[in-house]
Amino acid sequence: SLVPTYYGESSVTERNTEEGATFGEAELGDIEAAVSFAARNGAEKILLVGWSLGAEVALSLAQRSVSRSKIAGLVLIGPALNWRHALDEAMRRSSLPAVVRHGLLRSLESRLWSRLARMSTPAKFEDHDWTEGDRHAELPTLVIHSRGDTDTFWEDSERFASNNPETVELVEFEPVPHLLEWNTQRPRFESHIKSWVDRLMSRSELQA
Numbered sequence: 358s359l360v361p362t363y364y365g366e367s368s369v370t371e372r373n374t375e376e377g378a379t380f381g382e383a384e385l386g387d388i389e390a391a392v393s394f395a396a397r398n399g400a401e402k403i404l405l406v407g408w409s410l411g412a413e414v415a416l417s418l419a420q421r422s423v424s425r426s427k428i429a430g431l432v433l434i435g436p437a438l439n440w441r442h443a444l445d446e447a448m449r450r451s452s453l454p455a456v457v458r459h460g461l462l463r464s465l466e467s468r469l470w471s472r473l474a475r476m477s478t479p480a481k482f483e484d485h486d487w488t489e490g491d492r493h494a495e496l497p498t499l500v501i502h503s504r505g506d507t508d509t510f511w512e513d514s515e516r517f518a519s520n521n522p523e524t525v526e527l528v529e530f531e532p533v534p535h536l537l538e539w540n541t542q543r544p545r546f547e548s549h550i551k552s553w554v555d556r557l558m559s560r561s562e563l564q565a
Contacts, residue, residue, distance in 0.1 A: 359391055359394070359395055361387060361388060361390075361391035362387070363383075363384040363387035363388055363411075363414070364379065364383035364384050364386075364387055378474070378476065378480075379476065379477070379478070380410075380440050380480050380481070380482070380485055381410060381413055381414050381417060381440075381485050382478065382481065383477075384410065384411070384414045385414055385417055385418055385421065388405075388411075388414055388415070388418055389418060389421075389422055389423070389424075392405075392418065392422055392424050392427075392428070393423070393424055395424075395427075396424040396427050400427060401427065402427060402429040402558075402561060403424070403427050403428045403429060404428075404429055404430055404431070404432065404554065404557075405418065405419065405428060405430075405431045405432070406431075406432040406433075406434075407431070407432070407433055407434070407436070408433075408434045408435060408536055409434070409435050409436065409437050409508070409509060409535065409536060410437050412431075412433035412434060412435070412436030412437065412438075413436055413437045413438060413440075413485055413487070415431050415433065416431065416433070416436070416438075416487060416494065416498075417484075417485065419431060419494075419495065419496050420495065428496060429496070429497070429557060429558075429561055430496050430497040430498065430499070430554075430557045431494070431496055431497070431498040431499070432498075432499045432501070432550060432553070432554075433498060433499070433500045433501070434500075434501045434502070434536060434538060434539075435501070435502055435503070435506050435508070435509050435535055435536045435538070436487075436500060436502070436509060436513075436514060436517075437485075437509045438486070438487040438488055438509070438510075438513040438514060438516075438517050439485075439486045439487065439488045439510075439513045440480070440482050440485050440486070441462060441482040441486065442488070442510060442513060443508065443509055443510070444462060445458050445459075445462060446507075446510070447508075448461065450507075462482070465479065465480040465482075466479050466480050466481070466482060467479055487513075487517050488513050488516045488517055488520075489520075490520050492520070493520070493521055493524075494517070494521040494524045494525050495524065496524060497524055497526075497557050497560075498521070498524055498525045498526070499525075499526050499528065499549070499550065499553045500514050500517070500518060500525060500526065500527045500528065501528050501530060501538050501546065501549065501550075502514040502527065502528075502529065502530065502538075503529065503530040503531065503532050503533045503537075503538055504529065504532050505531075505532030505533045505534060506533070506534065506535045506536075507534070507535065508534075508535035509535065511529070514527055515527065526553065528549050530542055530545070530546070
């Protein structure tokens with residue numbers, strides 16, 4: 358297993374830690390470096406496992422990576438599949454009116470106004486929205502999620518799976534807060550992943 362750190366997760370001194378959120382763009386480069394490292398060191402099949410933001414990064418990387426031919430599948434837990442939805446809902450829970458919420462979201466996509474949030478580039482919400490019908494998961498993907506998650510949303514995972522019936526398997530867990538599926542239902546969590554990976558590897562061997 359290779360467990361990389363990425364932007365915003367570590368205190369790497371050579372990086373500008375004063376930069377604001379990038380909603381996956383900066384993180385993509387860090388995980389790409391990890392995938393390239395694995396490929397250079399003999400990895401023939403790579404399974405990306407991502408939680409929340411990391412899950413969306415894994416999805417994007419599976420399409421953009423120079424080593425994408427080696428990526429066999431994805432396991433996504435509580436994935437952030439629609440940043441606009443997640444941010445809007447967080448602001449709504451803070452009692453901000455809709456007109457203010459929508460204005461703030463538009464400002465994050467503006468080159469001028471996003472600088473006030475210390476962002477090096479404007480947000481690209483459309484590029485990181487996997488709930489639209491034209492966004493497809495090309496690789497086998499297991500999604501583990503719960504309706505109790507109020508940071509990322511079961512409805513987004515459900516829509517993503519519905520749009521990709523041939524590649525995405527969605528497993529619903531009992532209602533728990535964000536990313537606590539393993540903590541509260543460990544045997545079931547590990548059993549689902551193991552059986553899914555076994556099936557994935559069996560299919561890969563048959564196709565080889």
